[in-house]
Amino acid sequence: MERDPELSSQSLVCTGCGCLCDDIEAEFEGSCVVSIGNACAKGATYLRSAYDPGRRARSLVRGREVPIDEAVEEATRLLSKASRPVVFGLDDSTIEAQVAGIELARKLGAVIDDASSFSFGSLIEGIVGGELPTCPLAEVRDNADLLVYWGSDPPHTHPRHISKFTYYAYTDWDPAGWYPRVTLSCVDVRETELCSMARKNFKVRPGSDRDFIRAVIGEAQDETGQAAAFLETVKQSKFCALFPGAGLVCSLGDDLACFKQMVHVLGQSTRVTVVPMIAESNMLGFNRSLHEQCGHVNQVSFASGVSRSTEYSFLAQVRNRTSDCVLVVGADPFSALPQSLLKNLQGTAVICLDPFVTATTMVAEVVIPTAVPGLEQGGSVMRVDGERLALANPAEGRYPTDVTILERITKRIA
Amino acid sequence: MSTSAEGLSLVIIAHEDIYTSIARQREGLGAAYQERAATVVLSPAALGQLGLRDGDLIQLTGAAGTVVVKGTSDSAVEEGIGLMPISPYSNFLAGDDAVQGRMLNLRHIRVTARGAEGDVTPLSDLLVGWAHG
Numbered sequence: 001m002e003r004d005p006e007l008s009s010q011s012l013v014c015t016g017c018g019c020l021c022d023d024i025e026a027e028f029e030g031s032c033v034v035s036i037g038n039a040c041a042k043g044a045t046y047l048r049s050a051y052d053p054g055r056r057a058r059s060l061v062r063g064r065e066v067p068i069d070e071a072v073e074e075a076t077r078l079l080s081k082a083s084r085p086v087v088f089g090l091d092d093s094t095i096e097a098q099v100a101g102i103e104l105a106r107k108l109g110a111v112i113d114d115a116s117s118f119s120f121g122s123l124i125e126g127i128v129g130g131e132l133p134t135c136p137l138a139e140v141r142d143n144a145d146l147l148v149y150w151g152s153d154p155p156h157t158h159p160r161h162i163s164k165f166t167y168y169a170y171t172d173w174d175p176a177g178w179y180p181r182v183t184l185s186c187v188d189v190r191e192t193e194l195c196s197m198a199r200k201n202f203k204v205r206p207g208s209d210r211d212f213i214r215a216v217i218g219e220a221q222d223e224t225g226q227a228a229a230f231l232e233t234v235k236q237s238k239f240c241a242l243f244p245g246a247g248l249v250c251s252l253g254d255d256l257a258c259f260k261q262m263v264h265v266l267g268q269s270t271r272v273t274v275v276p277m278i279a280e281s282n283m284l285g286f287n288r289s290l291h292e293q294c295g296h297v298n299q300v301s302f303a304s305g306v307s308r309s310t311e312y313s314f315l316a317q318v319r320n321r322t323s324d325c326v327l328v329v330g331a332d333p334f335s336a337l338p339q340s341l342l343k344n345l346q347g348t349a350v351i352c353l354d355p356f357v358t359a360t361t362m363v364a365e366v367v368i369p370t371a372v373p374g375l376e377q378g379g380s381v382m383r384v385d386g387e388r389l390a391l392a393n394p395a396e397g398r399y400p401t402d403v404t405i406l407e408r409i410t411k412r413i414a
Numbered sequence: 415m416s417t418s419a420e421g422l423s424l425v426i427i428a429h430e431d432i433y434t435s436i437a438r439q440r441e442g443l444g445a446a447y448q449e450r451a452a453t454v455v456l457s458p459a460a461l462g463q464l465g466l467r468d469g470d471l472i473q474l475t476g477a478a479g480t481v482v483v484k485g486t487s488d489s490a491v492e493e494g495i496g497l498m499p500i501s502p503y504s505n506f507l508a509g510d511d512a513v514q515g516r517m518l519n520l521r522h523i524r525v526t527a528r529g530a531e532g533d534v535t536p537l538s539d540l541l542v543g544w545a546h547g
Binding site: 041042045046048049052054055118119153155156157159189190191206207246247250251253279315334335336337338339340356357359362363 | 425427429430431432435436438439440441442443477478479490491492495497500501502505506508509518519520521522540541
């Protein structure tokens with residue numbers, strides 16, 4: 001078939017989830033995408049919705065559509081007069097935007113935090129601090145003979161994880177009768193879609209992951225025999241890759257001591273690696289960027305030098321009604337957090353930078369639309385396994401980038 | 415079978431659901447998203463205890479609020495458990511017990527379930543009092 005000369009092809013990195021699939025083939029007519037290849041349903045929807053005007057955020061001040069310059073001006077005014085500003089989010093932004101956000105927080109003397117402080121933060125801290133072993137996903141593929149998805153259901157959160165990086169990505173995988181030399185396994189509180197594909201499933205009661213872990217390391221009674229079976233499965237493997245998801249980190253809270261101990265114990269009989277199943281596209285990038293600058297992965301205040309405390313977590317700031325102005329960048333706390341907590345934000349000025357209409361853009365006093373990373377905005381991002389990827393920007397110029405907006409606000413702050 | 419006046423105690427596990435995510439990304443917080451988000455999946459026995467059938471409405475009352483969603487059953491779901499997609503519906507039920515210390519645990523929300531009549535709680539009711547314009 002003859003190719004339309006008006007079309008151009010471009011390889012993209014999809015920023016729709018933490019997989020950051022780097023093999024997306026898109027065809028463009030001018031700056032408009034006309035076909036998307038290799039993406040999952042979630043990624044394709046994400047990229048296509050960038051071209052739906054109804055889905056894109058509009059520049060608003062208290063619900064009134066205004067030129068972007070006016071919205072930036074109002075955001076600057078609100079942040080300048082705030083005595084206790086908070087910068088929150090940046091987990092779906094590029095590393096360049098994260099650095100710009102940190103710089104703005106520093107200049108404002110603000111608190112800066114991201115969603116990791118109420119999800120994967122402790123796990124990431126363990127990885128960044130070297131307490132938990134990790135490795136590139138490329139090393140897992142073909143080498144790990146036991147894949148354990150714990151409290152994670154990739155068909156729903158990271159649709160291409162098992163086909164691009166693990167189970168189905170093994171070189172000798174054969175759809176017509178391949179005998180797997182890798183064991184796919186799940187630990188979960190419910191029967192997930194992945195459980196039906198896994199060879200070994202370990203069921204835990206809701207909220208009892210800690211008891212299960214304690215039983216695995218011999219510190220608690222193994223009432224069902226599941227912990228012993230899990231331990232035996234790991235011991236029989238040569239290389240066990242653990243993929244902890246939101247289900248596990250939510251169950252354990254911020255005390256990961258038992259999980260770290262379990263990884264240490266398991267590591268005495270086999271090689272163990274930990275790669276978190278983070279949903280956000282660049283949470284690890286934010287945590288590493290902040291760590292490089294401040295020595296902490298999240299919950300930092302620049303009010304007086306650099307300090308870190310749980311009181312600087314976004315949840316604590318909201319619960320205690322500490323902040324008088326919140327700048328949300330590429331995050332949607334109004335969809336993600338309990339309503340009972342969000343009530344505390346009434347009366348607080350919320351400024352939101354986002355490419356799309358979200359529950360947060362619907363309630364924010366100021367909304368500034370931004371470019372979609374990897375489509376309209378270049379830069380770099382860090383995948384969950386620590387690999388840094390460069391983003392293309394074939395549709396650049398349709399919307400301002402969050403880097404530009406954050407830098408403009410920073411310059412205007414006295 | 416009639417619905418018990420005290421209702422049925424359940425633990426809601428809110429989880430990522432790709433269909434709900436796609437509906438939100440495609441159409442925003444509209445009807446398609448509400449259709450996906452305003453659901454709870456129970457064990458067949460639990461639905462039976464409530465005197466309900468697949469597709470009937472269920473009122474869920476948590477520490478922080480009450481919502482009415484559509485109930486369905488799945489034999490893979492254990493008794494005492496309800497599965498909901500993470501959304502403003504599940505978030506509306508969660509009280510401070512879902513915020514353990516500095517962590518968020520939307521996978522262990524205690525609720526009481528009862529049969530309900532009328533309509534699913536409109537999504538707009540869960541965001542009421544906030545929107546500008």
